[in-house]
Amino acid sequence: MPGFRATLLAAAFTLAALPAMAQRTLTIGASSAPTGMDPHYHSSNMNNAQLRQVFDLLIDLDSSGRFVPRLAESWRAVDDHTWEFRLREGVRFHDGTPLTAEDVAFSYARVPTVPNSPGPFTPAVRLISRVEVVDPRTVRFHTRDPHPFLEHDIAAVFILSRTIHATATLADFNGGRAMIGTGPYRHVSYQIGERQEVVRNPEYWGPAQPWERVITRVISNSGARSAALLSGDVDVIDSVPSQDVPRLEREPRIAVFGVEANTTSYLFPDAMRDASPFVTDKQGRPLPRNPLADQRVRTALSLGINRQAIVDRLLQGQGKAADQFAAPALEGRAPGLPPLPHDPDRARRLLAEAGYPDGFRLTLHGPNGWFAGDSEVMQAIAQGWTRIGIETRVEILPPANLFSRATNREFSMFMTTFTANYGANMLRQVVMSRNPEAGTGPFNRQRWESPRMDALVAQAMVTMDRTRRDAVTADAHRVAVEELGVIPVHFLRLTWATQRARVRYEPDPRWYTNAMLSHPAN
Template sequence: MPGFRNTVLGAAALLALAAVPAAAQRTLTVGASSAPTGMDPHYHSSNMNNAQLRQVFDLLIDLDSSGGFVPRLAESWRAIDDRTWEFRLREGVRFHDGTPFRAEDVAFSYARVPTVPNSPGPFTPAVRLISRVEVVDPRTIRFHTREPHPFLEHDIAAVFILSRSIHANATLGDFNGGRAMVGTGPYRFVSYAIGDRLEITRNPDYWGPAQPWDRVITRVIPNAGARSAALLSGDVDVIDSVPSQDVPRLEREARVAVFGVAANTTSYIMPDAVRETTPFVTDKQGRPLDRNPLRDVRVRQALSMGINRQGVVERLLNGQGVPADQFAAPALQGRAPGLPPLPYDPARARALLAEAGYPDGFRITIHGPNGWFPGDADVMQAIAQGWTRIGIETRVEVLPPANLFSRATAREFTMFMTTFTANYGANMLRQVVMTRNQATGTGPFNRQHWSSPRMDELVARAMVTMDTAQRDAITADALRIATEELGVIPIHFLRLVWATQRARVRYEPDPRWYTNAMLSHPVN
C-alpha cells in the first residue's frame, strides 16, 4: 500500500539502536495482563489498546494522570464561542517515516473514525457532535460543533491523529501486521506478535522530551501468578493488574516497589433486558423459558440484591476497590451525591423473584473475561454463588477478553460482566447506557441495546449544558435513574496496582488504567 514504509523504518530503528553502546542502552520490559484487541488506533476504545497505541501515535491534547489537559500535537487551544474551538498545531512535527504532520491530517483522522468497520467499541461518540473540521491555515484547525459542547476537550483527547497520505486506505490488518504502524509519538514500531508481545524503540526525532527508554518490550502474561513470578525473577521490570492476594507479599519484598491508584473504572454486569427471549436462561430442568425474565425490573433488582459487594471487595479482593453505589466512579464529575450503598438483601431478592412470577427461580449463565481486571473470574464465581442462594442457579463461562467483547457486541450473551473507564459521569452514561444510535454516536458500548428514554433525555441535556453546576445536577439525576432501572448492574470501583523492580523503575499510576513506557520512569 502506498506510503507504508515502516518495514524499512523498523529495520532503521533496530540499526539505530544497535549503534548505541550496549552499556548505555536502557531496555524496559513490561508484563501486561492482556493484549490489545487490534492495533488500529480508531478500532477499539479500550484501556489496553489506548495505553499501548499512545506510545506510537499522538493526540492533539491529552489528560495527565491528575486529570488536567496538556498539549500534544496542538500547542494551544481556545473556545471562540460555545460551538467553535480553535487549535494551534505544533510546527515541524513529522511522522516516523518522515512525512510532515499537516492540518489536513487532523481533519482526515476525525472523518475516519466513524468509517472503521466491525469495531467492538468505537470512538464515534468523540466525533458525532463535530459538524465540521475547518483547516484555517497550515497550523490552525477549528472544530465546529452542532450544539454547545462543554466536553469537547475530553472528546479531542480521545482521538489519535493519523496521516492522510499514509493511512488513507489502511485496514485493521495493515495495523496488526505493522505496515501502518507509523505515527508521530515518542516511540517507533518495531514488531508485534498478536496476543504475545509488542516491541518499540525510542523516536530520536520526537517533538517532545526525549524518552528515557531506548527499547521497550511489552510481553502479554495473562496469568496473574506468572506475572508476579516474572517480576520476582527479574524477567520483567514492571507488571500491571497485580492480583489483590499478591499485593501484601510484594509490598514486603525489598526489591519490589508497589504503586496503586483508585481507578476511574467501574466493573458491571449488563443483562439482556430487551429481547423477548434470550439464549442463556432456562427453567431448572433446562427447558427454555417462553419469556425473558430480565425484562422485569424486579428480577434485575433481585440480581443486584443477590450480590454481596462488600464481601467481594473485602474478602475476595483484599480491600482493593470500593463497592459500587452507582455507575460512575467516585472521582468522576457529575456523579450522584448521597446515594446509599447498593443493598445486599437475599431475603428481599427472593421476595422480588416471587413477585415477578419466579418463586422457584431459574437457571442462567453469566459470561465474562479472564485476565481483564484483577480477580475478574473469582468475582464472577462469587456473584454466581450469591445468585444461586436466592434461587437463580448460575453458571459461569470465562473467555479471553477479545473473544468476549466481539461476541458481546454480536449480542450472543444473556448476561456478561466487564468494565468501563471514563473521565466524567455523563460520558459513562453516553457510552454504555444511552440508547444505541449510530447517527448520534451514543451507546457504542451498550451491547445489550438497553434503552431508557427518560435517562437519554437527561444525558442529552447534560452534554450540551455549559453551566457546570447545572450540568452536574442533570448528570446526577440521570445516574439516579440508571441506578433505579438497572440496565447495567454496577459491582465495584477498581483499585489498580502496578509493581516494579525497585532499583530500576518508578511507576506513575494512572486512574485511566494505562500501562506503558511513558508512565515508567528510570530510578537513575
C-alpha cells in the same frame, strides 16, 4: 501504501543497530493485549495505552486529570460552538511525512468509517458538525450544539496521516505496515495477543524518552505475572493480584504503586429481548418470557450480590463497593447515594413476585485476566445468585473473544468494566440508546433503552453551566440505579509493581500501562 516501505527500512536499520548501542530496555508484563492496533478501532484501556507509544493526540489528560498539550501547542474556545487548535511547528510522522491540519480533519472524518469495531470512538466525533482547516497549522472544530466536554472528546482521538493512512485497514495496522505515527516510540513488531516491541523515536517533537527499547509481553495469568517480576524477567507488571499486593509490598526489591481508578466493573443483562440464549428453567428448557426484561428480576440480581464482601475478602480491600455506575472521582455522579444493598430475602420475594418463585438458570460470561480478580469476582456473584434461587454457571473467555461476542449480543449476562473521565460520558457510552449516527451507546452491547436516561444525558451533554449540568447528570445516575439496565459491582483500585532499582511507575486512573508512565528509578 505511501510511507510503508520507508518505515520498514527504518525499522530494519534500527534493529540492525541495536547490538552496537548501549541498551536501556524496559520490559512490561501486561495482563491483557490490545484487541487491534488501528488507533480508531476499539476504545479500550489496553489499546489506548499501548497505542499512545506510537501515535499521538491533539491534547491529552495527564494522570492527575489536567488537560495538557500534545500535537496542539495551544487551543481556545472561540464561542460555545467553535474551538480553535494551533498545531506545533515541524512535527513529522515516523516516515518523515509532515503533520498538517489536513491530517487532523482526516482523522476525525475517519473515525466513523472504521468497520466492525467492538467499541467505536464515534461519541468523540458525532457532536462535531464540521472540521475547518484554517491554515496548515490551525484547525477549528464547529459543533451542532454547545459542547461543554469537547476537550474530553478531542483528547480521545489519535491523529493519523491523510497521506499514509487513507486506505489503511485493521490488517495493515496489525501487520505493522500502517504503524506510522508521530509518537515518542516507533513500531518494530507486534505478535497478536503476545508481544509488542517499539524503539525510541529520535525525531520526537517532545522530550527524549529514557527507554531505547520497550517490550510489552502479555502475561494473562496473574500468578505468572508476579513470578516474572520477582524473577527479574520483567521490569513492570500491571493488574497486580490483590492477594499479592501485601507480599510484594514487603519485598525490598519491589516497589508497588496504586491509584483509585475511574473504572467501574458491572454486569450487563440482556433485558430488551423476549428470549435470551443463556436463560432457562431449572430443567434446561426455554422460558416463555425473558426474566431479565423484568425490573424486579434485575433488582433481585443486584440484591443477591454481596459487594462489600467481594471487596473485603476476595479483593482484600483493593477497590470499593459500588453505589452507582460512576466512579467516586467523576464529575456529575449522584451525591449521597447509599451503598447498593445486599438483601437475599428481599431478592427471593421479588423473584416470586415476578413469577419465578423457584428461580431459573443463567450463564454469566466474563473475561479472564481483564482486571485483578475478575474470575473470582464472577464466581462469588454466581454463588450469591444461586443462593437466591438463580442457578448460575460462569463461563470465562479471553477478552477479545468476549467483547466480539458481546457486541453480537450472544450472551444473557456478561461482566466487563468501563473507564471514563466524567460521569455523563459513562452514561452516553454505555447506557444511552445505541445510535451510531448520534454517537450514543457504542458500548451498549445489550441494546438497553430508557427514554428517561436518553433525555437526561442528552440535556447534560449540551448544558454549559457546570452546576446545572452536574444536577442533570446526577439525576441520570439515579435513574440508572433505579432501572438497572446495567448492574454496577465495584470501583477498581489499580496496582502496578516494578523492579525498585529500575523503574518508578506513575499510576494513571484511566488504567494505562505504557512506557511513558514508567520512569527510570535513577
